Every structure is written in structure tokens, then in C-alpha cells.
Amino acid sequence: MPSPTTISIDKLARLVGTPHCPALIDVRTDEDFSADPRLVPGSVRRPHHAVREWAASIKAPSAIVICQQGRKLSEGTAAWLRHDGLAAETLEGGFEAWIAAGLPAVPVERxxxxxxxxxxxxxxxxxxxxxxxxxxxxxxxxxxxxxxxxxxxxxxxxxxxxxxxxxxxxxxxxxxxxxxxxxxxxxxxxxxxxxxxxxxxxxxxxxxxxxxxxxxxxxxxxxxxxxxxxxxxxxxxxxxxxxxxxxxxxxxxxxxxxxxxxxxxxxxxxxxxx
Structure with a gap:
């Protein structure tokens, strides 16, 4: 059963590309990102350990946090964002699940x-x-x-x-x-x-x-x-x-x-x- 703090791959895929898509934040480690240097469309990379420093820069009313498997890094980052007053969820299954679903990813080199x-x-x-x-x-x-x-x-x-x-x-x-x-x-x-x-x-x-x-x-x-x-x-x-x-x-x-x-x-x- 999905956690109440997560959003499914299918639901996020319906939001991407629309004017009401939340801010998408990629907090994968450098090692995980280097293994596949692509991003969920519309997402930006942020260091999970500096969440208190960049949280105020998010302009959207809500956010979805993406890590490699949708576990500790995204859960912890989303929890801090909620602590600071921003509605935040994690992507269920993380970046790995997004790619496994055959969904598009943007090569960072471009x-x-x-x-x-x-x-x-x-x-x-x-x-x-x-x-x-x-x-x-x-x-x-x-x-x-x-x-x-x-x-x-x-x-x-x-x-x-x-x-x-x-x-x-x-x-x-x-x-x-x-x-x-x-x-x-x-x-x-x-x-x-x-x-x-x-x-x-x-x-x-x-x-x-x-x-x-x-x-x-x-x-x-x-x-x-x-x-x-x-x-x-x-x-x-x-x-x-x-x-x-x-x-x-x-x-x-x-x-x-x-x-x-x-x-x-x-x-x-x-x-x-x-």
C-alpha cells in the first residue's frame, strides 16, 4: 500500500508538462546521478543535506522530491520541506521506477x-x-x-x-x-x-x-x-x-x-x- 507521503508514477506522469505541476526536485546522490545523468522532465537537482538552505527558493505551492528509489533521501527532504510549510511528497519508487515505466528523461548534458x-x-x-x-x-x-x-x-x-x-x-x-x-x-x-x-x-x-x-x-x-x-x-x-x-x-x-x-x-x- 502506498505511503500517504508519496505520489505514484502514473499520477506524476499526468502532471508533468501541465501548468499545475509541482516543483520537481531531484536529490539523488552524485554516485547515483552519475550512473544515469538524466532528469525527470522539469526537475532540478538539489543536495538533500542543504534542504534548509534552498527550501525558500521554491516558488511553486507544492513539491515532489525524487531520489534513486523513493526512500530515505526523498522522504527526509520532503519531511523537511513540510516542516518549513511547503506541501511535499516523494515519488513512489523514485527515479528507478520512473525509468522502468518507460517514461521520458532529459539528458543533463543538453x-x-x-x-x-x-x-x-x-x-x-x-x-x-x-x-x-x-x-x-x-x-x-x-x-x-x-x-x-x-x-x-x-x-x-x-x-x-x-x-x-x-x-x-x-x-x-x-x-x-x-x-x-x-x-x-x-x-x-x-x-x-x-x-x-x-x-x-x-x-x-x-x-x-x-x-x-x-x-x-x-x-x-x-x-x-x-x-x-x-x-x-x-x-x-x-x-x-x-x-x-x-x-x-x-x-x-x-x-x-x-x-x-x-x-x-x-x-x-x-x-x-x-
Whole structure:
């Protein structure tokens, strides 16, 4: 019987990638982490022995703590977090159980360095439309909830990245960019180990909208229309980003949960109205 202080693998898998996912904290030992240097999507590493020092930096209202097997390190860390007033659970079975369930894990070698204040920094061209909103959404939901994004003049992206320790994306000549027919979102899904069915479906839609190949998915035209509409609603790129993240939350949930659902009007006679 599961402990009242734990969360199941299945339940966490449903939370990852959604706006209501708790803070995910990996407290595996260096030895265990070195044996498999990947992370549950959206999680960050923290030393269990310093929990009293970093607990106050958690911005989310709740947390899930992950160790190798879901035992002493995560239980103790979660107990300290609860002691300090934060709702906290441990992942049942830990990182080993997550991997055994065939769930995605992010290779740490692909993650940019974090800043002194925490969180990664990314830079791209101003006036985003599709890829430059889709990629930040993916990063915020599956890689780094505290990521910051800088939108600058196209010709300054590389130098801003160098001077401000920001990772450039969606420009020519950098790692995180288009490759052949794949758009930057495709590249991130693949490189971050996130090639799960819902994200692959979303990637096809993004690619169709971003590369003028609307034949790839019926939803691509809708994403293109919504994206262009947002770009005209907001003069501020960061405000547009926040609105666009909600749009991608909706597309992701459709890809994950609602692809088989249809809507019809008028309702069939004798049927209920929903």
C-alpha cells in the first residue's frame, strides 16, 4: 500500500508538462546521478543535506522530491520541506521506477548552465510567431520552469547570448535551430529525450505551421492563425509569450487527451447537451 507521503508514477506522469505541476526536485546522490545523468522532465537537482538552505527558493505551492528509489533521501527532504510549510511528497519508487515505466528523461548534458539566481537564460529574435513561442513553452513545461527568455534584434542574438550567458535558439548557425525539414521545436523534442506521442503530435502541428506545410496536420492552419493573431494583439514580446504559453497548454492537452473527441451540433436527438 502506498505511503500517504508519496505520489505514484502514473499520477506524476499526468502532471508533468501541465501548468499545475509541482516543483520537481531531484536529490539523488552524485554516485547515483552519475550512473544515469538524466532528469525527470522539469526537475532540478538539489543536495538533500542543504534542504534548509534552498527550501525558500521554491516558488511553486507544492513539491515532489525524487531520489534513486523513493526512500530515505526523498522522504527526509520532503519531511523537511513540510516542516518549513511547503506541501511535499516523494515519488513512489523514485527515479528507478520512473525509468522502468518507460517514461521520458532529459539528458543533463543538453541543459544550459543556470544563472547564479537559478534558471536558464535563452535568447532569440524579437517578434516571435510560432517556433519562438513553442520552444519556450516546451522549455518552461518540460525542462526548466524558471527559464528566462530574451527577445532582441535578429543581428544581435549571437552577441547578446555571449555577453549575457544566454543560449541562442531559432537562428541560423546555432545548435538549437532548424535542421533540414525539422523546425527548432522538433530538434528540442528529440535532443531533450521528449519524443513521447503527445509531443510528437504537437511537433508535427508546429512544423506544419512554422514551415508553411499546412498539409502536415489539419490543426497546423489553426495554430498558424492563432499565432499570427497573437502577434498582432501584443506589442510586447513577453506578454505575447505568456499568452502563447496558454495556447500551447491547450494544444498539448488536445494532443494528449482529446484527439479522439469530436463535437457536433445540433446534438443527437435524445442526447444530453454538454
Amino acid at each position: 541543459l544550459p548552465d543556470t544563472t547564479a539566481s537559478g534558471g536558464t537564460v535563452w535568447v532569440t529574435r524579437a517578434r516571435p510567431k510560432i517556433d519562438r513561442i513553442a520552444c519556450p513553452w516546451l522549455i518552461r513545461r518540460f525542462i526548466d520552469p524558471d527559464a528566462s527568455f530574451l527577445f532582441v534584434a535578429p543581428q544581435e542574438v549571437a552577441m547578446v547570448g555571449e555577453r549575457f550567458d544566454a543560449t541562442p535558439f531559432d537562428i541560423e548557425g546555432v545548435f538549437w535551430s532548424h535542421r533540414g525539414t525539422a523546425c527548432t521545436f522538433d530538434v528540442m523534442v528529440e535532443e531533450f529525450g521528449l519524443a513521447i506521442p503527445p509531443l510528437l503530435t504537437l511537433a508535427t502541428i508546429v512544423r506544419g505551421a512554422d514551415t508553411a506545410r499546412l498539409d502536415l496536420a489539419p490543426q497546423a492552419a489553426g495554430l498558424l492563425a492563432a499565432s499570427l493573431g497573437l502577434s498582432r494583439m501584443f506589442a510586447d514580446d513577453l506578454q505575447q509569450l505568456e499568452a502563447g504559453i496558454l495556447l500551447y497548454d491547450a494544444f498539448y492537452r488536445w494532443c494528449r487527451d482529446a484527439t479522439g473527441e469530436t463535437h457536433n451540433w445540433p446534438a443527437a436527438r435524445g442526447g444530453s447537451v454538454r
